[in-house]
Amino acid sequence: MQKKKFKILNKSILVIVLLLLVSFCISSSMTSVIATADDALNELILKNYVTHGPIYIDYDDNFTTPYGFPGSGIAGDPYRIENYNITVSGDYPILFSGNNTAHFVIQNCLLQSDTNIGIYLGKYYEMGEGTVKILNNIITTEYQSGIQLNGGNFSEITGNTITTYSYGIKIEYGVNSFVSKNIITGGDDTGIDLEYSPNSIISRNNCTGNFIGIDIWFSSDSSITYNNCSYNDRGMITTNLDNLIVTNNIIKDNTGIGYLLQNTDDSVLTNNLLQDNGGYGINVDLHSDNNVLHHNAFINSFGITSQANDDGANNVWYDTVASEGNYYSDWVSGSYPIDGMASSVDPFPLGSMPVIAEYTNSYIAILFTLGFLALSVIILFYRKKK
Numbered sequence: 001m002q003k004k005k006f007k008i009l010n011k012s013i014l015v016i017v018l019l020l021l022v023s024f025c026i027s028s029s030m031t032s033v034i035a036t037a038d039d040a041l042n043e044l045i046l047k048n049y050v051t052h053g054p055i056y057i058d059y060d061d062n063f064t065t066p067y068g069f070p071g072s073g074i075a076g077d078p079y080r081i082e083n084y085n086i087t088v089s090g091d092y093p094i095l096f097s098g099n100n101t102a103h104f105v106i107q108n109c110l111l112q113s114d115t116n117i118g119i120y121l122g123k124y125y126e127m128g129e130g131t132v133k134i135l136n137n138i139i140t141t142e143y144q145s146g147i148q149l150n151g152g153n154f155s156e157i158t159g160n161t162i163t164t165y166s167y168g169i170k171i172e173y174g175v176n177s178f179v180s181k182n183i184i185t186g187g188d189d190t191g192i193d194l195e196y197s198p199n200s201i202i203s204r205n206n207c208t209g210n211f212i213g214i215d216i217w218f219s220s221d222s223s224i225t226y227n228n229c230s231y232n233d234r235g236m237i238t239t240n241l242d243n244l245i246v247t248n249n250i251i252k253d254n255t256g257i258g259y260l261l262q263n264t265d266d267s268v269l270t271n272n273l274l275q276d277n278g279g280y281g282i283n284v285d286l287h288s289d290n291n292v293l294h295h296n297a298f299i300n301s302f303g304i305t306s307q308a309n310d311d312g313a314n315n316v317w318y319d320t321v322a323s324e325g326n327y328y329s330d331w332v333s334g335s336y337p338i339d340g341m342a343s344s345v346d347p348f349p350l351g352s353m354p355v356i357a358e359y360t361n362s363y364i365a366i367l368f369t370l371g372f373l374a375l376s377v378i379i380l381f382y383r384k385k386k
Contacts, residue, residue: 049085049110055094060102073102078133080105087112094118098125098150105133117144118162126151126173135159145170146184149177157182167193168207175199185209191232194219198241202227212237213254216244224249226357235259235277242266248357252276258301261312263287273356275299280309284340288312294319295354299329303339306330310340317346325349 055067063069063079071079079102086093086109093111098121111118118139121127132155139146139162146162146169149155153175161183162168168184170193171177177200184191184207191207192214194200200222207213213229214236216222223245229235235251236259238244244267251258251272257279259272265288274281274296281301284291289312298307307328310317317338318325325346328336338344 048083050083052084052086054086054088054091055081055084056092056097057095057100058097060100063102063104069104071104073104075103075130078103078105080107082107082109085110088116089113090115092116092118092120094120095123096121096127098122098127100131101128103131103133105135106137107133107135109137111137112140113144114142115144117141117146117148118164119147120145121148121152122150127155129153130155132156133158137161140164141166149174152177154178156180165189167191168210169193171195171197171200173197177201178203180204182206187211190215191229193217194222198222201225208232213251215239216241220244223247230254237262238264238267240264244268247271249273250357251281252299254278257283259283261285261288261291264291266290267292269293270295271354271356272296273299274301274307277301279303280339281307282309284308284310284312284315284342286311286341289314291315292320293317294325295327295350297327297353297356299327306337306339308338310338310342310344312342315342315344317344318348323348327351327353 057063060073063073069079069081071077073079081104091113093113094106106119118141119134121132127150130153132149132152134147134157136159139160141164143165145167146164147157148170151173155174156178157169158180159182163185164187166187166189168187168191169179169182172195174197177194177197179192180203182205187210190212191210192202192205194202195217197219198221200219202214202224204226206228208228208231211233213232214224214227217239218241220241221243226248228250230250230252233255234257235254239262242265244264246267246269249272252275255278258274258277258281261284269291280303281298282293293315301307303309307330325348327350331349336346336349338346
């Protein structure tokens with residue numbers, strides 16, 4: 001009997017490995033695969049929530065009185081709001097007035113509200129610098145944002161799964177924000193909205209089924225990397241900023257424009273996939289100047305005569321050192337003309353797909369790592385059951 005159980009376990013392991021390989025082959029985005037795998041592991045961890053009422057923090061003393069949260073409020077030992085099921089009607093699950101100086105983390109919680117924001121930090125005052133961490137929560141809101149943060153420089157928002165009909169994550173005045181590995185779906189507004197938050201990192205998020213996947217305003221010197229902005233109305237918009245690094249993003253199957261640059265200057269866009277969008281893959285507006293765009297892949301996106309548009313000035317559509325431009329699925333020969341008032345051309349179109357995250361072999365190793373992590377959890381549960 002024991003031998004039979006061991007054979008069943010081995011077969012289960014083989015099936016999971018095969019499924020992981022199939023998922024790798026058919027996935028529209030490796031970012032999506034990684035986020036989904038992380039979410040599956042989170043689901044295993046988060047089975048036993050403790051039911052809790054709404055949490056209101058007006059002053060740092062409230063962490064201990066009345067709530068008694070563990071931790072001491074310093075960087076190495078933050079107060080911990082964790083493992084709670086906070087499901088409310090007509091209320092905020094978690095609300096901070098702001099101006100907090102104690103360090104804290106909100107993690108591994110299930111938060112649901114039918115009327116208000118899931119986590120609202122800094123309703124009246126900006127949050128304190130370096131105090132905020134929001135990790136691995138599942139958040140569902142019907143009419144308001146999933147997470148809204150005012151201030152809190154050097155904040156971290158990672159690994160959350162958010163379903164909302166408004167903003168998924170909205171950050172204002174949060175310099176050096178780090179937003180990573182979040183899954184955001186279903187918003188009538190924006191998946192990730194960043195405003196007046198320079199020097200921020202937006203990486204490896206999956207924003208699908210929203211009006212706009214990622215929307216960034218007045219947040220110069222930031223990076224947008226390895227995100228999946230697909231199946232939205234518009235994939236990505238950047239407005240009134242400069243010195244962006246935008247690379248290895250998947251922007252596909254959006255109803256309208258893939259990526260719209262509005263008054264975006266002196267930025268570098270490389271190795272992004274712009275595929276099957278209803279408008280231009282990339283549209284550079286009248287006030288967006290001195291940008292460099294190369295090694296991007298434009299596949300079956302709909303423009304007027306080309307898959308990209310440039311109404312700005314001094315934008316360069318190729319790598320000036322390597323003399324290599326972008327890949328266009330409709331390119332035949334010679335230079336590739338770019339639509340728009342700038343009369344730009346790509347003089348060095350690529351004859352084959354550039355290296356983009358979705359297609360790199362290094363992700364196979366990541367996928368197998370995730371697979372073995374999942375297998376270790378299954379084996380652990382099997383042994384406990386035994």
